[in-house]
Amino acid sequence: MTVTDLQELTADVRRIIPVLDAMQVEVVEAGRNVVAARIPAGPNVNHFGTAYAGSLFTVAEVLGGLLPRTSLVAEGGVPLVKSMTIDFLRPATTAVTSRARLEDAEIDRILAEYAERGKSDFELVAEVTDEEGTVVARTRGQYQLRRF
Numbered sequence: 001m002t003v004t005d006l007q008e009l010t011a012d013v014r015r016i017i018p019v020l021d022a023m024q025v026e027v028v029e030a031g032r033n034v035v036a037a038r039i040p041a042g043p044n045v046n047h048f049g050t051a052y053a054g055s056l057f058t059v060a061e062v063l064g065g066l067l068p069r070t071s072l073v074a075e076g077g078v079p080l081v082k083s084m085t086i087d088f089l090r091p092a093t094t095a096v097t098s099r100a101r102l103e104d105a106e107i108d109r110i111l112a113e114y115a116e117r118g119k120s121d122f123e124l125v126a127e128v129t130d131e132e133g134t135v136v137a138r139t140r141g142q143y144q145l146r147r148f
Contacts (some may be wrong), residue, residue, distance in 0.1 A: 024039060025039055039095060059096060064124050088136070089135055124141045
């Protein structure tokens with residue numbers, strides 16, 4: 001996607017989910033296989049001066065919602081998060097970026113199952129890194145692409 005496309009996607013997700021605007025979520029990558037989002041430290045710090053746990057969770061969780069705009073494009077398809085776990089590995093004091101990847105074979109499986117059944121479950125693993133590249137959190141989400 002071009003910079004303009006990423007800016008439009010960022011504006012769209014911030015409009016759909018207003019708390020993402022308050023967090024200043026920015027979509028920084030949105031391709032067929034990889035999606036990524038970033039949040040600055042400023043509005044996302046806790047009382048210790050490190051990244052707020054809820055912000056780390058959210059910047060990773062939103063990635064599942066980007067996929068129907070990139071690789072899981074299906075008429076009427078809406079992503080739902082069914083469950084998610086997060087491991088907080090290190091404190092973050094800078095902006096952070098979450099990144100997740102889906103392989104082509106998994107994308108094909110999800111789309112075929114969705115076409116047949118109107119829904120398909122999938123797993124999305126994301127890493128959240130600080131500006132130095134240190135992994136500060138890791139999530140494992142169970143999502144469903146569902147026809148609405």
